[in-house]
Amino acid sequence: AQSVTQLDSHVSVSEGTPVLLRCNYSSSYSPSLFWYVQHPNKGLQLLLKYTSAATLVKGINGFEAEFKKSETSFHLTKPSAHMSDAAEYFCVVSETGGFKTIFGAGTRLFVKA
């Protein structure tokens, strides 16, 4: 069975400060892990993905995430937040090569000026 837990329902940061969105997962299989972003009235956009290659994954818009098997974590980070980063972020797990997706509950990121 697979599951994913996003540890914070919302995170608030000031513009220019680092962002950390936390995600833990469990999987019976070799997992693929993803982060998606959802802006209001927009479709979900893939930020980055981990599929058993490099454990540090770089994505779009300056985001990156590190896969830590020992901690079953896949936290999303960004060195410096921008106002345009304010959105809902979803951590997703699926079986590698599979398409059935398990979404986390989401983390709402607020960015203060």
Next chain:
Amino acid sequence: GAVVSQHPSRVICKSGTSVKIECRSLDFQATTMFWYRQFPKQSLMLMATSNEGSKATYEQGVEKDKFLINHASLTLSTLTVTSAHPEDSSFYICSANPRGVVMSTDTQYFGPGTRLTVL
């Protein structure tokens, strides 16, 4: 990039009526489309997988007679919520997998969602 649209973006209906939601892939053909449901402050839950020209596959606990899915063409899938009740109020999101692309999570393209409110 690949674009998926949904129509309507927002709908309000009376209890007992049926509502149809359309999901279109605008610049690619999609052999497979997925329908998700998202409750407030909760994650997306997969409802069903829709394959062009065949019956949809529903996830456990999803009433197939309640949520009718039709995937009549390679660019269109519809979700009809029949005899809607207030508990069906939710955010419905579709995604599409391009034809000819190995189906995996990262090759799904998501629509913007449809907010359904049943009074």
